[in-house]
Amino acid sequence: MKHLTATAAFLLAFTAATFGQNVFSISTGPGENASTQMGISWATGLDVHDSYVLYTEESDADWSRAIKVLPQQQELCTSFQGIPSNRADGEAFFEDAVFTKCGVMLTGLRPDTDYKYTVVDASKTDSPLKSREYHFRTAGASKWSACIISDFHSYPPLPGRLVSAMGMIDRIQEIDPSLDFVFSPGDVVAWGGSYSFWRRLFEEPNFSELMWARVNGNHDNWTKTTTLTGNFDIPHDFFTYTSYYPANGYRGELGICYHFRYGNTLFIMLNTEDMSDKKGEFEEAAQWVRSVVAQARAGEDAPTFIVACMHYEWFVGTNGRTSQYGRWSEVFDEVGMDLAVAGNNHVYVRTQPLYKGEKTDGKRNGTVYIQTTASDNERGRSFADEPLQNAELIEKRWTEGSKSVSAIHMEVSSDTISLKLRDRDGNVVDSCTVHAKKH
Ligand SMILES: [Fe+2]
Numbered sequence: 001m002k003h004l005t006a007t008a009a010f011l012l013a014f015t016a017a018t019f020g021q022n023v024f025s026i027s028t029g030p031g032e033n034a035s036t037q038m039g040i041s042w043a044t045g046l047d048v049h050d051s052y053v054l055y056t057e058e059s060d061a062d063w064s065r066a067i068k069v070l071p072q073q074q075e076l077c078t079s080f081q082g083i084p085s086n087r088a089d090g091e092a093f094f095e096d097a098v099f100t101k102c103g104v105m106l107t108g109l110r111p112d113t114d115y116k117y118t119v120v121d122a123s124k125t126d127s128p129l130k131s132r133e134y135h136f137r138t139a140g141a142s143k144w145s146a147c148i149i150s151d152f153h154s155y156p157p158l159p160g161r162l163v164s165a166m167g168m169i170d171r172i173q174e175i176d177p178s179l180d181f182v183f184s185p186g187d188v189v190a191w192g193g194s195y196s197f198w199r200r201l202f203e204e205p206n207f208s209e210l211m212w213a214r215v216n217g218n219h220d221n222w223t224k225t226t227t228l229t230g231n232f233d234i235p236h237d238f239f240t241y242t243s244y245y246p247a248n249g250y251r252g253e254l255g256i257c258y259h260f261r262y263g264n265t266l267f268i269m270l271n272t273e274d275m276s277d278k279k280g281e282f283e284e285a286a287q288w289v290r291s292v293v294a295q296a297r298a299g300e301d302a303p304t305f306i307v308a309c310m311h312y313e314w315f316v317g318t319n320g321r322t323s324q325y326g327r328w329s330e331v332f333d334e335v336g337m338d339l340a341v342a343g344n345n346h347v348y349v350r351t352q353p354l355y356k357g358e359k360t361d362g363k364r365n366g367t368v369y370i371q372t373t374a375s376d377n378e379r380g381r382s383f384a385d386e387p388l389q390n391a392e393l394i395e396k397r398w399t400e401g402s403k404s405v406s407a408i409h410m411e412v413s414s415d416t417i418s419l420k421l422r423d424r425d426g427n428v429v430d431s432c433t434v435h436a437k438k439h
Contacts, residue, residue, distance in 0.1 A: 167424070338367065
């Protein structure tokens, strides 16, 4: 930067500022096959009529092989307009967010390759504006890793929440510089209806450096007033208008529930906001899981591991009472789920492999259930002295009370998934290994 003239530096800063107002909320998500497909999500102001993605391999230093792709999704979004919210200074206001939501699925990518891209605002043909560079790595390496983190409830009036969570991801990257992606069981923002929160979130460098695979958390799905009105039956616009995931879910859940393949692992992402028993939603979700697994196992390149992810917890961390474990364990036993990841409860809970309600050695069958802590240094909870139910199933619980920050470092090889719960300093607090099953 020191070689730039003052004018050049000013112009650069000016371009970045102008660009941020016109094109924003850029993020990368997996395609159905993350070896060759990646989804790019972004949004533009209404005065931007022409935006596109320009991408190339990281090794293409001068971008001479860059490919231009136009958005496949280009949709007016008014879902956030007028929603009660708070500004960063705490002042109450109504969201002013009408924009064009864009997305494109990149295809034909080279496996195990680092890519870079920018989003271009070409409305002014004489001087197109480019975003900063974004990066992702396609699947395909025999060993790969992810950072599992959730429940940081990003809230601009309390910026420390985001600082804590992003610092935790940075910590995992220090330990594992080749980290492949972030895998989140949800609650990344405090109120999903507050578009300004999302927009701020996506400015974080961890969104330009890494692909993110998220599920819908209750906070991601709510607004400032949801808990006051008690109307929890909210459409999932806040999730779909802030992401571009594969549209391979089931009826009513396209792009919210989705599955993707990363290397030898099939990930099945579920939406616990639409999983009521009364409405038959649970059975619909279960049926979808069965069919996705059956199809994957019947395919030529059957996955070694299958991982399910949803927001609501398997067990209540404070007392061990069963929650989603009770609903899902039969289905997971039936399909041979290897790992089940959740969040929401803010207390870390991890089991041994469980099959038909009993521990196994994990060699032939059994699902490891694991749930994250909060990671915002603020909304964690302690488990104090309540007697523990299901003590025979729960192997480890951990929390730092309200000020909890942690992530699970997931490292995958051809025959094992290693899971390490790390605290904010990177110390390993708990670890376990999921083995490839011998059938
Ligand atoms: Fe949460």
